[in-house]
Amino acid sequence: MVKWNEMRIRKRLVSAFSVIVAIFSVVSVIVVITLVTMVLQYTKVLDYYAFPQGNIGRLMNASAEVRSNTRAIIGYSDTTQVASLTSKHENRVKEFETYLEIVRPTMISAEGKQYISEIDRAWKAYITKDNELLELAASGTEEARLEAQGKMTTEAEPLYTALDEALMKLMELNVEKGDSTEAALTSLAIIMVIALIAVVIVAIIICLRIANYIARGIEDPLKNLGERLSTFSRGDLDSPFPVTDSQDEISDMIDEAHDMATTLQHIIGDMNQLLDGMAQGDFTVTTKKGEHYVGQFEHLLNGMRSTIETMSGTLTGIHEAVQQVNAGSDNLSQASQTLAEGATDQAASVEQMQATVITITEGINSTATKLKDAYDNANRYSELAEGSRDNMAALMESMVRISEASQQIGHVISEIEDIANQTNLLSLNASIEAARAGEVGRGFAVVADQIRALAEQSAKSVIDSRTLLEDALHEVAEGNSVAQRTSDSLQEVINGMGEIAETSKELSTVAADQALAMEQANEGISRISEIVQSNAATAEETSATSEELAAEAACMNELVARFKL
Template sequence: MLKLSNISIGLKLSMMSGLGILFAVGLIVGQIMGSSSVRSSTDLANMQADILQGATATESNLRSLQLAVRDVRLSRSLDQMQAAVTTLEERRKTSHDQASSLLPKFAKPENRARFEEIIATLDQYAKDAKVIVDFRRQMIEAQARQDAAQATEFDGKQLAAAKVSLATAERINALVAEARKAAVKTKSDRMIEAQDTADFANRISVILGVLTISILIAAALMGAMTIARPLREMVKPLDEIAAGNFTVKVPNTDRKDEVGQIAASVRQMAEKVRETIAEIKASGREVTNASAEISTSTTDLSQRTEEQAASLEETSAAMEELTSTVRRNAENAQEASRSANETRDVADLGGKVVARTVEAMAKIEESSQKITDIIGVIDEIARQTNLLALNAAVEAARAGEAGRGFAVVASEVRSLAQRSSQAAKDIKDLITNSSVQVKEGVDLVNQAGTSLNDIVTSIKKVAEIVTDIANASIEQATGIDQINKALTQMDEVTQQNSALVEENAATAKTLEHQAKMMDEQVAFFQLGQNDRTTVRSTSAIETEIGGRAPAAKPAIAKVVPAKPASAKPTAPKSVVQLKHTGTGGALKKIETASADTDWKEF
């Protein structure tokens, strides 16, 4: 047999809700059907009332038509008759339209056929009235012509047509009475039917309402017994678990519904949490031991880091001194390069001057040669003049006394020619000697030019070598400066690392304290057997680590450098800032940032 505790809560609620919804839907459908039937009967009854009003209106319209026909028969002139005919036509049209508007309201074919017959009879009455109008018009025209015989004849025909219309009117009244009687009966039947339908719908609604309420009460009782009570039974073990007791027994685990599933999940959770807390306890003890070891190790590491920072500081100072020396060498090399370049320029200028001197000496030699040629010409002229003077003296001697004056002149001319020849010879000798000396000077100047060219070439090579030395010195100074910066940064980083190591030591102490606190807090939970284990003491760990041989301190070469001109850059604000207490000394913490930021930066 299927137990309620093995049926899921969803299925229970669905079954009860489904039954409740089913009966509620039946109740609603019954109400809707009853209301629809009552409404239909009421509408039909109201329609019969409209038919009764239409029948009454038809009788009234028939009376209006009869009155209009009477006015036609009593008319004495064509004008009076025309007015009566107009009224007759209007009333005929009104009665026809009203009767036609009632046709859609008839549900039964016999009633509809009856009212269609009434409309046809009204149309026939209108035709009979038209015959009376024609006979009355002819009678009035005959009276106007004073034809008594024709007037009497048409009056008789008018009376006969009036009798026919009267029979038609009586037929209309009979049909209307029948329609009124059928409408009254149909209305009464529909009202009785509507009342019966309403009574039946009310009875069905009461029955379905009682069933729906019963189902809701049963659902409430079942929910209290199969859902609420088991859930209340789960409260106590959950409170025990909340109080740290994971050995409590969870009830209702044998149920197959959602409550049983929750109970099984709670029991499994308690077991898993108990195992997890046991592992947390063991991990906490391990963290406590490890934090003690970390604390001792970081203390030793902090001391070594401080020594390394001092060594880096001294190395950085030595590198700064070396950088200053290399920078001065580079400046001297640049100055020597500038001097060599200036000397090269002066040598180039001297070479150009020597070249111009050689050209000038060559021109002097050329001019001396021309002077020698000119002197040769002068010497030839003097020799010819001497010959001419000799000839003149001979001729003067031949002339005797008459040529004595001429002989004196010839003698003077000969003397001048001899003197000119001697002077030309002397000048030639001087110029020849001068040409020899100029040639020797040209050779010497050429040799000096060649030497100057060799000097210029050597100076250029020296200038290039000095320039290379200057460039190499600049590159060396730049490289050493970068090395110095790197050492400075290493010094800063080492100092920061030293501070971070100190913080790590403090953090390790805090971690050890937190691990002990966590172990004390986890002890709040009751895990049953195997709940107590021993923990190694921090002092024992420190003794063990302290017994180890410390690492040998590195030897630091003491260097006394010149103090650099520029100030040392400060460490970033996001890490611990340090201040030197002396060259190669310990470091002193002066400012710290937040521990989280330091660890991220580190």
């Protein structure tokens, strides 16, 4: 099945109108069926429900209820039943009169009004007689009730019959009108169905014709416009656009397309004028149709202006660059000549530098050898100093042992001093005892004196020995301190010799590295010499190239001079 948006406009419009007509036809059929059903149902209501249970029927029913209640009232003697029936009787009377007033305005024909008048007279006569009978029966005696029952049959019944006949006449009149109305409704329904079918057929024909007319009015201009736009897309800007007599959106579309083509003609012509001027070298050319460049076309014009300005600026820059190249080529030629002359001088300087580097390299190698010897000597002296330090340590240990022996001698001298003191005391006691003995003890006194003299001499000797020993201990302590300082100094010497040895080793390594670096520098200088010689040759070639560049710059000046900037 083809989708709506895949159909042509004419087919789409015709199909749309066809769908609308089909829907309208279905609705019309439904309306006809509904109308016929309503007529049939209305006829059925008229036949079976409307008149028998209408207001006239309610009048007849109310009159019958009034008569029935009257008969019951005059027939019963029970006051309770009589009171209930009396209330119903009054309600039925009011009901009859109410329905009568409802029916009265509906009787607009002369015959209907006549029947209403008859009903009014018959009802008045009957209700008057009915009230008389009720009053008679209300006296409460049996004779009065029997009399009321007799009059009900002889007098009231004919009046009720006249009322019922008047109601039946009115009923028959309305039935006749109902029948005529039913026939009229049936005829009207048939006429309406036929008219509706005719209207549907005419509407279908008119809708299809209108659809075809509208479709052609839309399709033909759009088709012509599409064909013209097709040629327009292929570059045909001069052929005329189709003309339509309508004043609708399609006409506006064609006018807009024509305006668009005119604008594009102006823009393309102006672009051709600008490009032709640029092709001829005139970059001062300007637009003559600036008012047509609107919207996105303004970006096109700005882009063209930017292109012209950029090309003009570029060519101006090229011209200035050529001038600078021309001047630069002269400078380059002179600089190349100077470079060639300087290269020769550089070559001589490089040879001298190479000889100097060779000399420095030999000196560094000699320094490295001597530093190695110094390293070996430093190691040897460090070993000797280490041995002296060991000897000094042994000396310090001997000094410690001498100090300990001197202290032990001090203890011995102290004991000798105690002995001398005791000997002196003993000699003193001996002298005292000799003095006591007199002549007998004189010889003993002499011995005591000698012993005291010896004790005093021993004490003096002990004092002198102590002094000498203390001096010796002091000297030993001094010697020990000097030996310790000497040992510390030797340790510092040993450490210093080790550092000197390490420094000599590092310097030897550095000197070897420097010697290697100098050899590499010598090789680099050799390469520099070759490069300098190559630069001299290149400078001569550059001088020749600069002359060629000057010639090319002159040609470029001639080319740029052709453009109008």
